Amino acid sequence: MVGVMGLQIIDRTITFYILVLPSSGLYVMHELAKIKIPDCLNDLPKLVSDISDVLLVLDVFDRICIPSVDCPQFQRNRPTISSSIFDRLFSTSQNRNRPCILKQHHN
Template sequence: MIELADIKIPDSLGSLPSLITDAHKVMKVLDVFDRVCVPSCDTTTALGRRTDTMSMAKFDQLFTMSKNRKKPCDIKIRHN
């Protein structure tokens, strides 16, 4: 893999104008993608490379509105 550009995504509305200054980098990356990336002719191989996704029930547990502190956090990194 080759790094095509270093683009910082703004984390607030105040820093959103900085994305405009990087617009030429975004356009360059999109141009390379359109010219170089070729869709796979062998769809069965491409579909076989995909990984299983998280079930919707498990996904919904990550974003509950509950404020229960005893609820386990599935995305927390645990060290043994």
């Protein structure tokens, strides 16, 4: 595929993404639109005002989410790292003298 469409649905908000591979090994994800689905009939006109975003998503899907004919499939993806190398990236124990970089600090 030239591009892949992705959806993220949280509550009544749908976010549309497109994932493309512009060069070997470089995957780029673009956010196309965020649309909130109305929760009652009175808010239905709001969906009509978002029709331009819906048309954008449909246009991108028609143009980019098509089978690729340019290059063979084996050149469009990158090999992943082995499980043994991935396991060495993380430690099961933590050094108490070293601060945790994953902790969020707020002022």
